Amino acid sequence: MTNEPIIEVIGVQKSFKKGDRQELLVLDDIHFKMYEGEIVAILGKSGSGKSTLLRIIAGLVKPSGGTVHYRGRPVSGPVRGISMVFQTFALLPWLTVLQNVELGLEALGIEREQRRERALKAIDMIGLDGFESALPKELSGGMRQRVGFARALVVNPDILLMDEPFSALDVLTADNLKSDLIDLWQSKQTGLNAILFVTHSIEEAIAIADRIIIFGSNPGSIRSDLKVTLPFPRSDLDPRFRNQVDRVYTLMTTQPQEEKLQQGFIDIGYRLPEASVAEVTGLLEILNSPEHQGKMDLPDVAETLMLDIDDLFPLTELLEILRFAKVSKGDITITEEGKAFVDADILERKKLFSIHLKKFVPLARYIYDQLIRHPRHRALEENYLSLLEDYLSESEAERVLRTVIEWGRYAELFAYDYNSGVLSLENPH
Incomplete structure (x- = not known):
C-alpha cells in the first residue's frame, strides 16, 4: 500500500x-x-x-x-x-x-x-x-x-x-x-x-x-x-x-437526528419516519413479552422481524418520537408509556396514541389545531403539502403528509377523504 x-x-x-x-x-x-x-x-x-x-x-x-x-x-x-x-x-x-x-x-x-x-x-x-x-x-x-x-x-x-x-x-x-x-x-x-x-x-x-x-x-x-x-x-x-x-x-443509532429528538426538538418540517401503527404495536408487544422483558438488542430485533436498516430505523425512530421506547448503545427499551399502550385495549390504545401524537408530533398538532379553528372543520391536503415543501422535496413532503394522515386517522384525530383530498374533524370539539 x-x-x-x-x-x-x-x-x-x-x-x-x-x-x-x-x-x-x-x-x-x-x-x-x-x-x-x-x-x-x-x-x-x-x-x-x-x-x-x-x-x-x-x-x-x-x-x-x-x-x-x-x-x-x-x-x-x-x-x-x-x-x-x-x-x-x-x-x-x-x-x-x-x-x-x-x-x-x-x-x-x-x-x-x-x-x-x-x-x-x-x-x-x-x-x-x-x-x-x-x-x-x-x-x-x-x-x-x-x-x-x-x-x-x-x-x-x-x-x-x-x-x-x-x-x-x-x-x-x-x-x-x-x-x-x-x-x-x-x-x-x-x-x-x-x-x-x-x-x-x-x-x-x-x-x-x-x-x-x-x-x-x-x-x-x-x-x-x-x-x-x-x-x-x-x-x-x-x-x-x-x-x-x-x-x-x-x-x-447515536446520530444527530436522534440527539435533536432527545432534546425534544422536532419541528413541523421534520422528516418524519415512515412506519405504520401496526409495526409500532407489533414491536412493542415483542419488547413487552416475558421473553424479552422490555429490552432487546437492535440486531436481534432486525433478525426477529426480518427487517433491514431502512425498515428498522424508521420504526425505532417513531417509537422514540412518541416516547414509547428509548434507543441507546444498540439496544431498544420500552418506556412506561410504551407499556401502558401495549397493555391497553383497542380504544384506549387509540386514545393514548392520539395524546402522544398531538404532544410530540408538531405537524399532527398543527393540522388538528387548524381543523379546530376552521368554521367547518375542513381543510385541503394541498395547504399542508405547500407548507411542507418549504422544508422538504416534493416527494418527501408527500410521503411525510401521507404518513401523518395515516397516524391521525388511526388516532381518530381527523378524517381524510382520498378522492377530494379533504381533511376534516370526525368529532369537532
Whole structure:
C-alpha cells in the first residue's frame, strides 16, 4: 500500500434545486481518503446521499462544492481507471452477453479481435462461460448482474465503484456473487487496486469491507469511519462478526437526528419516519413479552422481524418520537408509556396514541389545531403539502403528509377523504 490516497474527497457538498424554492442539501462537507488495497463500504439509510457521492466520485455528477481527486488529479467528468456497477443491471436487451461486455472496450477504441479476446476472458472470470451468445432476457437476475461485473472489469479498472450491486438479488444469489467477488479480489486476477461500494446492509458491509464509512442523513455526512479486521472468509455465525454488527448498530443509532429528538426538538418540517401503527404495536408487544422483558438488542430485533436498516430505523425512530421506547448503545427499551399502550385495549390504545401524537408530533398538532379553528372543520391536503415543501422535496413532503394522515386517522384525530383530498374533524370539539 502506498501512502498516497488513490481517491481523496475534500469538502464535497451537493444540493439539488427544488423548483423555485430553496435548494435541498443532500451532502454536506464530506472528507475521506481511500488507499490502494482497500475495500471500503459506504453504509447508511436510504436517502442519505450515498449513491450521489458515488456518482460524484465516478465523475457522473458534479458536486456543488468541494473536489474529488483520483491519484492526485481533480475529477471533473468520467475518468479512465474508474468503473462502476449499478444497482439495476443496465444491460442493452438487444445485445448478447458478449456484445454487452464489449461495449466499454468499443468506446475506448479497442480493435475488434482484442476486444473479443478481453471480453471472453472477463466473461470466463465472472463465471458466465457458455452464455456468450445469450440475450439478457434469457438470464436470471444473478447472471445479469454478473454481466454488469464483467462489463465493469473488462476495461481493466484501477478502482471499482458499486452502487448496491446485490440489493436486487435474492439472498442465495447475492451471497454467491459476494463470495465470488471476494475470491476474484484476493486472487488479484482483475488488476483492481481498490473497491468502493454503497450498501444499506450492515451484514453485507462487514462481510466484504476492510473499512466502513457510516453515513448520517439530512443532509448526508460522515458519522464514523470504522476498520474491520476480521479474517476472510467471514461468517455471520462468528461471535466476532456479531460483535462488529452490534458495534455498527450502536454507531448508527447515536446520530444527530436522534440527539435533536432527545432534546425534544422536532419541528413541523421534520422528516418524519415512515412506519405504520401496526409495526409500532407489533414491536412493542415483542419488547413487552416475558421473553424479552422490555429490552432487546437492535440486531436481534432486525433478525426477529426480518427487517433491514431502512425498515428498522424508521420504526425505532417513531417509537422514540412518541416516547414509547428509548434507543441507546444498540439496544431498544420500552418506556412506561410504551407499556401502558401495549397493555391497553383497542380504544384506549387509540386514545393514548392520539395524546402522544398531538404532544410530540408538531405537524399532527398543527393540522388538528387548524381543523379546530376552521368554521367547518375542513381543510385541503394541498395547504399542508405547500407548507411542507418549504422544508422538504416534493416527494418527501408527500410521503411525510401521507404518513401523518395515516397516524391521525388511526388516532381518530381527523378524517381524510382520498378522492377530494379533504381533511376534516370526525368529532369537532
